[in-house]
Amino acid sequence: MPNWDQNKISNATIFLAGVGALGCVVAEILTMMGVGKLVIVDFDTVELSNLNRQWLFRDEDIGKSKALVAKEHLKILNPSVDVIAFNQKIEDIPDRIYAMCDLIVSSLDTFEARRWLNSMCVSVGKPLIDAGLYEFFGHVQVIIPGSDAACLECQPLIPETRLQQVCTLPGEPRKKERDEPKEVFPSVGTISAVIGGIMSQEIVKLLLGLGNPIGYLFYDGLSEEFTKLDLSRRLDCFVCGEKWKLDELRYFAEGDEKIGELRKRIALIYGLADPTMIVGTKIVDDEMSITEAEISEHALIFVIDATVAKPIRIRVVLTHNSV
Numbered sequence: 370m371p372n373w374d375q376n377k378i379s380n381a382t383i384f385l386a387g388v389g390a391l392g393c394v395v396a397e398i399l400t401m402m403g404v405g406k407l408v409i410v411d412f413d414t415v416e417l418s419n420l421n422r423q424w425l426f427r428d429e430d431i432g433k434s435k436a437l438v439a440k441e442h443l444k445i446l447n448p449s450v451d452v453i454a455f456n457q458k459i460e461d462i463p464d465r466i467y468a469m470c471d472l473i474v475s476s477l478d479t480f481e482a483r484r485w486l487n488s489m490c491v492s493v494g495k496p497l498i499d500a501g502l503y504e505f506f507g508h509v510q511v512i513i514p515g516s517d518a519a520c521l522e523c524q525p526l527i528p529e530t531r532l533q534q535v536c537t538l539p540g541e542p543r544k545k546e547r548d549e550p551k552e553v554f555p556s557v558g559t560i561s562a563v564i565g566g567i568m569s570q571e572i573v574k575l576l577l578g579l580g581n582p583i584g585y586l587f588y589d590g591l592s593e594e595f596t597k598l599d600l601s602r603r604l605d606c607f608v609c610g611e612k613w614k615l616d617e618l619r620y621f622a623e624g625d626e627k628i629g630e631l632r633k634r635i636a637l638i639y640g641l642a643d644p645t646m647i648v649g650t651k652i653v654d655d656e657m658s659i660t661e662a663e664i665s666e667h668a669l670i671f672v673i674d675a676t677v678a679k680p681i682r683i684r685v686v687l688t689h690n691s692v
C-alpha cells in the first residue's frame with residue numbers, strides 16, 4: 370500500500386461512543402487493522418433485536434453490557450489492541466479521556482447525545498466522525514474543529530419536527546428526555562456495513578493524513594446513490610463559531626421581560642430541549658423579570674442544556690429599561 374504507515378495506526382487512540390450497528394463495524398475494522406488503543410463507551414445492554422446487525426454479539430450475550438462484551442470479543446480478534454471499556458454514559462466520561470484520544474467516533478442512537486458529543490469534540494478540539502442509519506439510508510459527517518467545515522450545529526440536519534418534539538417550553542410540564550422510551554431507528558446490517566466502512570475509511574485517512582475529509586455524505590441504499598455536500602462553518606454557530614468564542618452572541622431583551630420568555634426564545638433559536646439559565650452562580654427562575662434577576666446591561670449569562678457539553682455564553686443587551 371503506497372503511503373501506508375502502520376506506526377501511525379498502531380499509535381492511535383480512538384474513542385468509540387456507542388457500540389451499536391455502526392460501532393460494531395468500526396470497532397472490528399480498527400481492531401483487525403491493529404489500532405493502538407480503543408476506548409469504548411456504551412451504557413446499553415445487548416438485546417435480542419440487536420443480533421441481526423451488531424455482529425460482535427451472540428445469543429449468550431443478551432442482557433450483558435455491550436461495552437464489556439465488545440471488549441472480550443475484540444481481544445479475541447486481535448490481542449495486541451488495548452481495549453478500554455466503559456459501561457457508562459458519554460456525559461459521565463471526564464474531559465481528559467476525550468482529550469487523550471486522536472479522534473472520536475459517534476455511533477449514537479439519539480440526536481441529543483450526538484449534539485452533546487459534537488459540543489464536547491469542539492471543546493477539546495478533536496475530530497468527530499458522526500454517522501446515522503435509517504431504514505435503507507445512512508449518512509456520515511466528518512467534523513474537524515478549527516477547519517472551514519461545519520459542525521453538527523452549524524448546519525442543522527436534525528429534522529425540525531424532532532426539535533419541536535423535544536422542546537419543552539415554559540408553561541408546559543418539563544420532561545426528562547432520557548427517561549422516555551427510546552425512539553426506534555430501524556436499520557439493517559447491509560447499510561451499517563456500508564456506512565461503518567466509510568466511517569473507518571475516514572478514520573484511516575485522518576490518521577495517515579491522506580486525501581480530504583468528506584464533509585457530509587448521504588447514502589441511498591435503494592438507488593445506490595451517494596450525495597456529497599460541503600457544509601461550511603458558521604461564524605455565529607453557538608458551538609464552534611468564532612463569535613461565540615469571543616462572547617459576542619448578543620441577546621436583545623427588555624428589563625420587564627420574564628426569564629421564562631427569554632428561556633423560551635433561547636430554546637427555539639438553538640433548538641434546546643430544556644435550557645437552564647444561570648446568572649453568576651445562580652439558576653434564575655422563570656417567574657422573575659430580567660431586572661429582578663439582576664441581569665445588568667451587557668451581563669454575561671450562561672445557558673446549560675442536555676444537548677451541550679459546555680455552557681452557552683450569551684450577552685444580554687437591554688433595549689428598553691422599564692424601571
Ligand SMILES: [Zn+2]
Nearest residue numbers: 520523606609
Ligand atoms: Zn458549528
